[in-house]
Amino acid sequence: MSFTSFSFFVLIAVCCAGYYLIPARHRHIFLLALSVVYYIAGGPVFLLYLLFAALTTYFGARVAAKGKKAAVAVPLLLDFGVLAVLKYTPLAVSLLNHLPGADFPIVRFALPLGISFYTFQSAGYLLDVYWGRCEAELSFPRYLLFVAFFPQLMQGPIGRYGSLAPQLREAHAFDIANIRRGLWRIGWGLFKKMVIADNAALYVNRIFDDYASLKSLGIEGVLMYSVQLYMDFSGGIDVALGIAEMIGIHLDENFRQPYFAQTLTDFWHRWHITLGNGMKDYLFYPISLSGWMSRLRKWSRRKLGKEIGRAFPIGVANLIIFFVVGIWHGAEWHFIVYGLYNGLIIAVSGLLTGTFRRWKKSLGITDRTRWFQAFRMLRTFVIVNISWFLDRSGSVRQAFQMFRNSFRGPIFSIHVIDPSSPSYCMSHFLPILAGCAVVLAVSIMKERGTDVLKKVSSLPSWVLAAALIGILIISAVFGNKDVGGFIYANF
Amino acid sequence: MEEILAILEDIQPDADYENCTTLIDDGILSSFDVLSIVGELEDTYNIRILPVEVVPANFNSARAIYDMVQRLRG
Incomplete structure (x- = not known):
């Protein structure tokens, strides 16, 4: 059941009406029933996988609370084992087939909706x-x-028990302000998804699927992908946050103007924030602070000196984490290289932090120097876009080929999606352009500390109604009906 | 306390450690910086800092770091 389908809007309406009408002590059962209905709509059998993950961690936690390590290890092995079998069997078989004489058939399993998200959570x-x-x-x-909890089940945000569970337990009184904030947020998410992302997808699919004949349009393709991915993913998150907001539940933010990031590390603090925080707390810190990392630190300090030696083991841990991030995105080599590319850049910049600091000092530059901030933002945007080649391409070879060809001819064409119909192309290109201008203006305001949602939520109700109707009309007229699902729902 | 301030200055000199109480919340210290600090503290004071200690409350200010070190030294 897609966030943009009619049945999903019915589900939202039932959720809101039911939540406030049902006695407080039964509300969690009501939300649970809705979540199960939502999940079953994606395939009844998949519910068994979700129940398995929930049961193993539920009983595991009851014992783990007494300090039993095995009660943590066994559920983790079982749940990530299921995830690994379902998601990574094709990769494992293709690796096995490299052995002499091996020719195993590649089996692909249907992935339960949101399995990576609920397993991680x-x-x-x-x-x-x-x-x-x-x-x-x-x-x-x-x-x-x-x-x-159905709003976040498909693509996050990945919730923390400490902040989400008490909110699910609490009975939230009806507050029209929450309804308005939620509706604005849902409308904003649908605008990003249906008006911008789905139109950008036309360009992305055309250029990436036909990259061999469209040689030099790689830059256009990847810029469109950077638009599509951000609008699609953050739009879906806006819808999820909006639904929860309507019943008084505040889910964690997952994006904070990521393309304004100053460094790649900063980008990962602004992009898919809940995954990054989870990776940091559950993997990066435990690995970095493990006994063998401590020994590696002592060794590297002896061999590489204080500054580099201190950063070296952290860089190694970083590479491990981004390898996991890569494989989390999918069981394909281009995702693994995508992860390692990110990890390597962050690790190297960590190793060179002291050198960069000395350069900046000698040149009289600080991190607050305006032109230097603009340069760093542009540099980070380019680094991120190079990674999108790896993320979106079907293979590492394709990513390199597209990147190499990007500078061998005209780099932009509005008419690439249908050269025979300029008006058709403009009807899809202009919404992208206008939509990005609106999102950019809002992002600048948010970056300067303005609570845009609070401002628009205080506008009269007719403005909200007009905005929602306007979004639906614009989506119907200019939207791309061939694209509907969310990219991250496939994870 | 002076020793801890020296460690912090060495790892990330662009911060006001005397007054700032939001070193993590405001992103002044990155996770890379935090782990560098942890490494230095472990080596300097011969203590073990477990992942559960690496939370904003223990690293948001020089005073919080000092208090954590004192507690772990017993």
């Missing part, structure tokens, strides 16, 4: 309980609601 809960960051949940229905 439930694993996070288990670790939080084990590390004493939160109490183990005693009620299974309440815990299942935390894992399966």
Whole structure:
């Protein structure tokens, strides 16, 4: 059930009406029932996978709360084992087929909706309980609601038990301000998704699918992809946050103007924030602070000196994390190289932090120098876009080929999606351009500290109604009906 | 305390450690910086800092870092 389908809007309406009409003590059961309905709509059998992850972590956490390490290890192995079999079997078989005489058929399993997200979220809960960051949940229905809460099930944000579960438990009184904020947020998300992302997808699909004949349009393709991916993913998150907001639940933000990032590290603090925070707390810190990393640090300080030696093991841990981030995106080599590319740049810049600092000092530049900030933003945008070649291409070879060909001819064509119909092309290109201008203006305001959502939520109701109707009309007239699903729903 | 301030200055000199209480919340210290600080503290004070200690409350100010070190030294 897509966020942009009619049935999903019915689900939202039922959710809001039912939540405030039902007695407070039954509301979690109501939300759970809606979440199950939503999940079953994607395939009844997939519910079993979700229940398996929830049951293993629920019972695991009850025991892990007493400090039993095995109660953490066994559920994690089972749940990530299921994820690995479903998601990574094709990659494993293709690797095995490199062995002499091996010719195993490549089996592809249908992926349960949001499996990466709920596996990560439930694993996070288990670790939080084990590390004493939160109490183990005693009620299974309440815990299942935390894992399966439908707005965030498809593509996040990945919730933390400590902040989400108390909100799911609390009975929120009806507040028209929440409804207005939620509707504005949903409208904003749909605008980004249906008006911008789906139109950009036309260009992206055309250029990336036919890259061999469209040689030099790689830059246009990747810029359109940077627009599509951000608008699609953040638009979906806006819808999820908006639905939760309407019933008084504040999910964690997942984006903070990522293309304004000053460095690649900063980008990852602004892009898919809940995944980054989870990776940091559950993997990066535990790996970096492990005993063998401590020994590596002592060795590297002896061999490489204080400055480089201090950063070296952190860089190694960083590479491991981004390898995981890459493979989390998908079981294909281009995703792994995408992850390692990010990890390598961050690791090298970490190693050279002291050198960069000395250069800046000798040149009289500070991080607050305006032109230097603009330069860093542009540099980071270019670095990120190079990574998008790897992310969107079907293979590493394609990514390199497209990147290499990008500078061998005209780099931009509005008419690439249908050279025989300029008016058709303009009807899809102009919404992208105008939509990006609106998002850019809002992003600048947010970057300067303005609470844009608060401002628009205080406008009269007729403005909200007109905006929502306007978005639907613009989507119907200028939208791309061939694209509907969200990119991150495939993870 | 002076020793901790010296470690912080060495790793990330562009911060006001005397007054700032939002070193993590405001992104002044990155995760790279935090781990560098942890490494230095472990080596200097011969303590073990576990991942559960690496939370904003323990690294938001020089005073919080000092208090954590004192607690871990017993």
